Amino acid sequence: MIVILKQNPNREQLESLISWLQEKGVSIHTSIGEAHTILGLVGDTSKLDIDLIAALDIVEDVKRVQEPYKNANRKFHPEDTVIPVRDTQIGGGTLTIMAGPCSVESEEQVVAIAKAVKASGATMLRGGAFKPRTSPYSFQGLGEKGLEYLKVAREETGLPIVTEVMDLSQLPLFKDVDVIQIGARNMQNFDLLKAAGHQDKPVMIKRGMSATYEEWLMSAEYVMASGNENVILCERGIRTFESYTRNTLDIAAIPVLRQLTHLPVIIDPSHATGKYWLVETLSRAAVAAGTDGLQIEVHNDPAHALCDGPQSLKPDVFDPLARKLLKLHAFVRGLDEGD
Numbered sequence: 319m320i321v322i323l324k325q326n327p328n329r330e331q332l333e334s335l336i337s338w339l340q341e342k343g344v345s346i347h348t349s350i351g352e353a354h355t356i357l358g359l360v361g362d363t364s365k366l367d368i369d370l371i372a373a374l375d376i377v378e379d380v381k382r383v384q385e386p387y388k389n390a391n392r393k394f395h396p397e398d399t400v401i402p403v404r405d406t407q408i409g410g411g412t413l414t415i416m417a418g419p420c421s422v423e424s425e426e427q428v429v430a431i432a433k434a435v436k437a438s439g440a441t442m443l444r445g446g447a448f449k450p451r452t453s454p455y456s457f458q459g460l461g462e463k464g465l466e467y468l469k470v471a472r473e474e475t476g477l478p479i480v481t482e483v484m485d486l487s488q489l490p491l492f493k494d495v496d497v498i499q500i501g502a503r504n505m506q507n508f509d510l511l512k513a514a515g516h517q518d519k520p521v522m523i524k525r526g527m528s529a530t531y532e533e534w535l536m537s538a539e540y541v542m543a544s545g546n547e548n549v550i551l552c553e554r555g556i557r558t559f560e561s562y563t564r565n566t567l568d569i570a571a572i573p574v575l576r577q578l579t580h581l582p583v584i585i586d587p588s589h590a591t592g593k594y595w596l597v598e599t600l601s602r603a604a605v606a607a608g609t610d611g612l613q614i615e616v617h618n619d620p621a622h623a624l625c626d627g628p629q630s631l632k633p634d635v636f637d638p639l640a641r642k643l644l645k646l647h648a649f650v651r652g653l654d655e656g657d
C-alpha cells in the first residue's frame with residue numbers, strides 16, 4: 319500500500335501515523351520528494367482500513383498495490399485448491415458436474431432425477447430445499463423435508479449433495495449436507511459467511527448479481543478467515559442491460575479467477591441464461607475456457623416444475639450433453655498438456 323502525503327505534513331501527525339502503522343505490523347519506507355512525501359507500506363496490509371487512512375488531514379491519497387484478500391489470493395497459495403467431497407473432488411483437473419432440480423419437490427422426483435443424472439455422468443446432485451424466491455407467493459421450498467429427500471437420493475445413488483442455506487438459523491440442519499451453497503442473494507450476508515467458515519464442509523459461494531470479482535473474493539475471504547479453506551466460487555451470470563437472457567454469463571470470470579485465486583470455479587449456465595436451449599452452448603464455452611465444473615438444472619417435467627422450469631433440461635437432453643462435456647473436457651486437458 320502506498321500513502322501519498324500532502325505537502326508539508328504536520329510533523330506530529332506524521333509521527334503518530336507512522337507509529338500507528340508500525341503497531342499494526344507493517345514496515346514503512348519513506349521517500350521524500352520535492353512535492354510529496356510517500357510512505358511505502360510493506361507487510362500484511364489486508365487488515366488496514368484504506369478509507370480511514372485516506373481521511374487523515376495529512377494524507378493526499380492512498381493506493382493499494384496488493385489485493386485486500388489474503389487467504390483466497392493465489393500469490394500466497396500458488397497451487398490450485400482441490401476439495402475432496404466423498405468419493406469425488408472439486409478442482410485438480412476433474413470436471414465436476416452438479417445436476418438436479420432447482421427445487422426438491424418430492425422424494426420420488428429427486429430420487430428419479432438423481433438416478434438419471436448419475437447415469438449420464440453427473441458427479442454431484444443439486445437441489446434446493448430452502449428457496450430464495452423473488453415473490454413471497456412463489457413456492458418457497460420443502461425446507462427440512464427437502465433435505466431429507468436429498469439424503470435419500472444420495473443413499474440411492476452415492477451422489478454427494480449440494481444445497482443452499484438461506485439463513486444462519488438453518489445451518490444446524492445442514493450437518494449432513496456435503497457442500498453448502500450460499501446463493502447469489504446472500505453473497506454479502508457476512509454473518510452467514512462467517513458461520514459457514516466455522517463448518518467442517520465445503521462452501522460454494524455464488525456470485526452476487528452485481529458483485530465485482532473483488533467483492534466476490536472478499537466473500538470467500540470471510541469464510542476462509544473464519545477457518546474454512548474449502549471454498550468454491552460459482553459464476554451464475556450477472557445483471558447487465560441485456561434482458562433477453564435472465565442474466566449475462568461472464569465467461570471471463572474463469573481465466574480472471576484462475577489468475578487471482580487458487581479456489582475452484584464452477585459455472586452455472588442455467589441461472590445465467592434462464593433458457594434451457596442456451597445451456598448446452600454455454601456449458602461448452604465454460605468447459606473450453608477451463609472451468610472446474612458446471613451446475614446444471616435438470617427436471618423430469620420442466621413444464622410443471624415448481625421453480626425454474628424454463629431453464630431446466632429434461633434428463634434425455636442432459637444425458638448427451640453431459641457425455642459431450644466430459645469428452646470436451648478431456649480434449650481441452652489434452653490441449654493444455656500439449657497432446
Ligand code: PEP
Pocket residue numbers: 420446450482500501502503524554589
Ligand atoms: C439456485 O442455485 O438454486 C439459485 C437460487 O441460484 P442463485 O443463487 O445463483 O440465483
Ligand code: MN
Pocket residue numbers: 420421589615625626
Ligand atoms: Mn433455480
